[in-house]
Amino acid sequence: MRHGQWMRNGVRFWALGLVAVLMACPAWAAVTGPCVECHTMHSSQDGSTMGSSAVGMAHLTLNGCIGCHTNGGLGGVAPVVDGTYNTDSCAGGTFKEGAGGVQSDAGVHNVDIVMSSLGEDDTLTGTNIPGLSGGMNSGKGDQDAQALTCAGKNGCHGDATIDGNDAGIQGFHHGAKDGYRYLQIASNQAAVLGKGAADWEAGISGSADGTGGEHNIYSSDVSAGINKLCANCHPDFHSLANTNDGSNWLRHPTDNDIPTASGWSATVNYRENPFAFEDITSMAPGTAYTVTGAQVACISCHRAHGTPYDDLLRWDYNAQLAGSTVSYGCLGCHNKQRGS
Numbered sequence: 001m002r003h004g005q006w007m008r009n010g011v012r013f014w015a016l017g018l019v020a021v022l023m024a025c026p027a028w029a030a031v032t033g034p035c036v037e038c039h040t041m042h043s044s045q046d047g048s049t050m051g052s053s054a055v056g057m058a059h060l061t062l063n064g065c066i067g068c069h070t071n072g073g074l075g076g077v078a079p080v081v082d083g084t085y086n087t088d089s090c091a092g093g094t095f096k097e098g099a100g101g102v103q104s105d106a107g108v109h110n111v112d113i114v115m116s117s118l119g120e121d122d123t124l125t126g127t128n129i130p131g132l133s134g135g136m137n138s139g140k141g142d143q144d145a146q147a148l149t150c151a152g153k154n155g156c157h158g159d160a161t162i163d164g165n166d167a168g169i170q171g172f173h174h175g176a177k178d179g180y181r182y183l184q185i186a187s188n189q190a191a192v193l194g195k196g197a198a199d200w201e202a203g204i205s206g207s208a209d210g211t212g213g214e215h216n217i218y219s220s221d222v223s224a225g226i227n228k229l230c231a232n233c234h235p236d237f238h239s240l241a242n243t244n245d246g247s248n249w250l251r252h253p254t255d256n257d258i259p260t261a262s263g264w265s266a267t268v269n270y271r272e273n274p275f276a277f278e279d280i281t282s283m284a285p286g287t288a289y290t291v292t293g294a295q296v297a298c299i300s301c302h303r304a305h306g307t308p309y310d311d312l313l314r315w316d317y318n319a320q321l322a323g324s325t326v327s328y329g330c331l332g333c334h335n336k337q338r339g340s
Contacts, residue, residue: 030175037074038062038173058166065150065165066113079200081114081305086271090200091216093303093312101308108306111155112147113165130311131234151182156304160186160232185224186232193219194226197285201270210271210328214285220255220276220295227254227276230298237298252301258294258333266291267335272314272328273300296333 031038039060057064066081073080083089084100094101095114102108108115151158152168159177162168172182180194195217197204203213219225231237237251258266258275267273268291275294283289302312309316320330322337331338 031173037077085308087206088202089205090202092305093307095306102306103308106310110148131237157182160184183229185228190224192229193221193224195285204271210269215270217280217283218276218297219280220278227298254296266333267327269328273332
């Protein structure tokens with residue numbers, strides 16, 4: 001038996017033991033499966049360097065964020081961020097450029113390791129972050145010239161108080177730190193609440209009506225919901241002042257129940273119009289939900305990574321036409337404006 005083969009088999013046996021131990025522990029959102037899918041002991045196999053770095057990666061990983069979450073996601077064990085939009089993309093959308101993906105800088109979150117390949121700007125300043133004028137929420141990065149990262153203080157995933165992708169995400173993949181999709185609120189370090197589809201909504205992506213597969217379940221909890229996460233960096237869009245009746249109404253309200261009166265009967269479409277709920281205890285990704293108690297969330301209209309549409313919208317805003325038969329997007333909730 002070659003040394004490399006012995007190492008692979010040894011890692012597999014060790015991984016099985018680790019899985020058995022984890023099964024006896026509290027079930028947080030921890031990665032399961034062979035360690036060899038993500039880690040290498042010496043970054044060497046059959047005379048060649050493994051992974052994406054000739055000098056090795058932190059924590060003996062084979063790749064960084066993009067290396068593991070593109071090109072099939074390590075054989076399907078990790079969600080991909082470069083899928084074809086509304087074909088096999090995941091819930092966050094896609095960072096893919098061109099046909100079937102992002103068409104312009106306005107349609108993507110400007111993450112540094114992604115935007116460098118697109119030749120686009122990845123610098124965070126107080127003038128280029130929508131909904132930011134008075135500074136980011138407590139705990140997040142400053143609004144001076146810094147790059148947007150996947151994780152950490154200047155990112156969305158991981159510990160919102162620690163700088164850098166690697167340090168920011170450390171502990172989340174193995175359940176040492178909790179949070180829906182490894183997300184955390186900056187101001188209170190609360191784990192974001194939610195329940196995720198096993199396939200990250202790739203099945204819904206390719207369905208005809210946006211309902212064909214497991215769906216994510218989003219929380220509207222005011223302290224640890226998905227809207228609170230978005231407010232980490234876009235706080236001006238989430239101010240409570242005059243949200244309902246302000247004369248200068250600048251923002252669509254979130255965390256508000258969708259009215260049940262005539263003209264407001266929302267349509268369930270997990271791909272085009274997902275909703276958030278105050279109490280998600282009894283809800284499950286594989287079980288259909290109704291619009292009872294449904295609330296509008298930031299992600300009811302936007303995606304987190306990228307889309308073919310400006311402002312990271314889930315759909316073409318210009319195609320939302322009053323009097324038409326469109327039943328998603330704006331007209332997914334405002335059905336009084338639909339045509340007969």
